[in-house]
Amino acid sequence: MTSDTAAIAAATRPAQDLLARRHATLGSHSPLFYETPLELVSGNGVWLTDAQGRTYLDGYNNVPHVGHANPVVADAVNAQLRTINLHTRYLNSRVVEYAEALLATFGDGLQRLFLTNSGSEANELALRVARQHSGNTGVLVSDFSYHGNTTSLAELTTGLQVREPLGAHVRPVRIPDALAADAGERLLEQALAEVDAAIASLQEAGHGVSAFLFDPLFSTEGLLQPPAGYVDGVAARVRAAGGLVIADEVQSGFGRVGSSMWGHQMFGIEPDLVTLGKPMGNGYPVGGVVTTADLLDEFGRNNMYFNTFAGTPVSSAAGLAVLQVMEEEGLMAQAAGVGAHIADRLRPLAAKSTHVGAVRGRGLFFGLDIVEADGTPAPALAKALIEDMKTRGVLISRVGRHDNVLKMRPPMVFTREHADQLLEQLGLALEALEK
Amino acid sequence: MTSDTAAIAAATRPAQDLLARRHATLGSHSPLFYETPLELVSGNGVWLTDAQGRTYLDGYNNVPHVGHANPVVADAVNAQLRTINLHTRYLNSRVVEYAEALLATFGDGLQRLFLTNSGSEANELALRVARQHSGNTGVLVSDFSYHGNTTSLAELTTGLQVREPLGAHVRPVRIPDALAADAGERLLEQALAEVDAAIASLQEAGHGVSAFLFDPLFSTEGLLQPPAGYVDGVAARVRAAGGLVIADEVQSGFGRVGSSMWGHQMFGIEPDLVTLGKPMGNGYPVGGVVTTADLLDEFGRNNMYFNTFAGTPVSSAAGLAVLQVMEEEGLMAQAAGVGAHIADRLRPLAAKSTHVGAVRGRGLFFGLDIVEADGTPAPALAKALIEDMKTRGVLISRVGRHDNVLKMRPPMVFTREHADQLLEQLGLALEALEK
Incomplete structure (x- = not known):
């Protein structure tokens, strides 16, 4: 062994040990x-x-939204951890301050917040709200998308390997891409016709339409760019069928798109539910669902919804620190x-x-x-x-x-x-x- | 107004304001x-x-397991937040150290770990594993229980208000209580006969049995105390029917029962899956599923499971600090x-x-x-x-x-x-x- 290869071997050995230890605890598929x-x-x-x-x-990496090891976030979390960190069955001012600051960035119709611990929990909850409100089960999603790791979300996963078959109540639609080499003149018209057919199919099968769930950046799909008139066209059709519009802003939210705080604002629409995750707490686990007063009240009347870790003073402090750094910088x-x-x-x-x-x-x-x-x-x-x-x-x-x-x-x-x-x-x- | 009532009014006004502001953001049903x-x-x-x-x-409060504002946990989280906090698609030694320390507290058969952000995510995942492994959908739960806030878990919720009807694939069973005034001599026999009937009913309906999901302390149920032979009796019957045993240790885990680290150890059984939550990170959102190497590998082969916030160095540091304080004190x-x-x-x-x-x-x-x-x-x-x-x-x-x-x-x-x-x-x- 030359001294060079010896050095390489020494440097890579710990990583190989670590990998073996990881396989022995988290398995080899993680x-x-x-x-x-x-x-x-x-x-x-x-x-x-x-x-x-x-x-x-x-x-x-988009989770460390305001930067890796951001000291403002670390200070806020640290100070709050040393003070108190309890669930929302007791009053705490921090969660209210955070909710007010976050909701101030949304349109007039979207002024209520459920807090969760992840984007998966947020999409789960948004779908529960939509199913209960509409009385329907059918869901429209893009044909190459991912919205989380629960059973309900696995049943509508089209862009990643899951064992669960696509739900009978799910209709995947192809997102039209104005940047594709083969994008024809009738791109919008054809795509909306596909949506009409999917809605009709859900209605014929008796599922009806509960929701259209989409990422405004269509990022898993490959950052597709739908033609003007598509997203608002789908939204109008889904609402006409009694369903709700859910914007999954886990990737597109918190100013990522530059021109607006939320991805859906690129299309001039106001969804019924907006789901949040990844960048929300700069890595501290925070997710949420922003919705209307009516939808939140309807769900709250019919369900005892409680989430132990969500809305604690520490998770709220992390969320507030992210908004503060975004604003200041x-x-x-x-x-x-x-x-x-x-x-x-x-x-x-x-x-x-x-x-x-x-x-x-x-x-x-x-x-x-x-x-x-x-x-x-x-x-x-x-x-x-x-x-x-x-x-x-x-x-x-x-x-x-x-x-x-x-x-x-x-x-x-x-x-x-x-x-x-x-x-x-x-x-x-x-x-x-x-x- | 006397000076006394004025003082009371002044002291309670901020709380009333805070409550009104909470209602205007989180709604009045939280x-x-x-x-x-x-x-x-x-x-x-x-x-x-x-x-x-x-x-x-x-x-x-059981979430602040090692005490409110515990400085060891705060120090660990703070130091790690100022160093790095990234997901598990990069190697980090902290998550491996945590997995090793946690798995050391489990029996020989339970030596693999999925990390999640909450008990709800953990129970969701455990049910996915059980359904995929068994090829069945049927679930046995107690007739007054709660295991989380997702759709799949709402469909088997019997101890709390949810809008979703009980799933057709769910069979609630009454947990026998040896402390009840009317507990008869045939308590165990009758309770196991009810389990046999529930399993037969699931099989006749074509659902089969995927899992028995239970809290070893039967806490939501009112801290019921089943007679000796019950929990192991149900476990044997469920396994004979091809299902798995899931111990929800969100409440009963981490030494809470005193005599053992895990609640299931009170019954001398080893479940196929153990789900963890609340006290795991002393309030930092951490959950997990501990299972066998075979079940984890089978699931990993068939599903791309990834959880952004779970298993980060910070959540692992929080989990490690809890284990460390438990041990030292x-x-x-x-x-x-x-x-x-x-x-x-x-x-x-x-x-x-x-x-x-x-x-x-x-x-x-x-x-x-x-x-x-x-x-x-x-x-x-x-x-x-x-x-x-x-x-x-x-x-x-x-x-x-x-x-x-x-x-x-x-x-x-x-x-x-x-x-x-x-x-x-x-x-x-x-x-x-x-x-």
Whole structure:
């Protein structure tokens, strides 16, 4: 063994031990990124450091919304943990302050809040509300989507492996993509006709329509961009059939899209229910459902809903700290500006490369279709690019039906300078593909 | 207005404002304890202080397992929040350390862990595992129980108001209570015959049996005490029918019963799945499912299960800190000793009162049936006692089918001295009932 390989062996042994110990406790199926999993030991803002001391620019993680190891969030959680942390069957002012601050960012119709511990719990609850309100069970979802890990959500999962078959009450619809090479002139018309057919099918089968559940960024789908008139068109049809509109803003919320605080506001609609998760507490587990006074009261009258960990002073303090940092640092406006800068720089980069198709995204959630020279999806190339970007010190991932859309969704404290570093490395990685 | 009433008005006004603001954001159905809700602003160990500066002995809350505002937990969470907090798709040593420490407290067969954010998520997941493994859907639950707030769990909720009708695949069974005044000699035999009938009914209807889901303390039911041979008898029958045994240890786990770390160990059985929640992170949202290597691998092969907030370094640090404090302070042994002391003192107190029936519980979870002079349940008296105990500076609650069983389940740092204070006030409150 040369001294070089000995050094490598010494450096990788702990990670291999850790992996073996993980397999012996969490099992071998618990998902991990990368060919060689990355052990990350510290973070700061948009930067992460691995066990070998290597630093990475985080172009992927949206949960640490206001930055890794944010001290404002840590201070708020720490102070509250040392004071009191109890459930909402006692009064606490912190949860009310948080609810008021959060609801102030929503439209006039959406002024009530259920708190939960995750996006899965939020989508579960929103579906319960919709089923009970409508008296129907039918659900419309996109045909490549994921909304959480419970049974009810597994039954409508179309974008990830689950054992449960698609529910008989579920109708997946194809989201029209104005950026697709084959998008025809009748894209909107055809897509809405498909929705009409799905609704008719649910009604004929006796399920009726309880809800349309969608991610305003259609991110799992590969950051699809529906034509104007689609989302509001579906919403109108679902409501006409007696169903409710649920915007799953776990990915698209909290200013991520740059132009507005909530993804649904891009379409000029007000959903009946908005579900929240990932970035809400910067990693502290917080989720929620924002809805109307009528829907919340109706559900509350008929169900004793209680959630032990949700709405505690500590989870509220974490949520408040995130809103406070966003406001003080102007992160939504920054996402708009940096996002526009990125889009401007991605287009020429895409034009130069034979392996880049559409440039996608909004604000600080952007993507690139990675394709073969003939335009067909190239998942293996996308995978190779992600691994190459890791060796270049930048973390990104991929999504979409063909797993070929690069997914870049950094913490919101990502600046123009960070963007330029990411884009420089991405440019080099794409150039390398041309050779 | 006298100066006294003016002072009272001034002191209660903020609480009324806070309640109005809460109603305007969380709605009026979100449950609150007490006729006049209590605003608690700080805690320390077993003590809580309200907004008016009044101190209460906490005889009720089990989430702050190692004590309110525990500094070891706060330090661990704070240090980790300032270092890194990322999901399990990257390696982190903290989650492996936590899994190893937690699994060391389980039997040889139960050596794999799924982490979740709540008991609801844990029970959801355990049911998914059981349904997929058995190929069946039928579930046996007690006829007065609660296991969480999702749709699947609402469909088998029998002990709390939900709008969803009981699922066609659910068979509620009455838990036999050896402490009931009318418990006959054939109690065990009759109860097991009811289980046999429920299993036969599920099989005839084509649902088959996927699981028996139970709380080893039968706490929602009113701390029922099944005769020896019941729990293991049900487990054997369910397994013979191809189903799995799920112990919901959200209430009974983490040394609460005193004699063992896990409630199921009281019955000498090893369940197929054990679900965890409330005390796991001392208020930081952590839940989990402990199961066998085979069941975890089978589920992992067939489902991409991922849970964003679960198993992060911070949630693992919180869980580790709880185990560490339990170990260092010998809290399980303390629960056994203090629990035995309480039971010894409750019996004469019950004998003296015309309004106390059975003395119930195990370790630091104990109860008293509050009854009329003729032995029938007395929920109004139980409610009055709880309100009276509040004015005496002690927090307790009630459970059970008739809402007449006093529920006393303090943080595990509750000592003999705290117990004596609670018992003294309880004795006075019961004496007052006799007048």
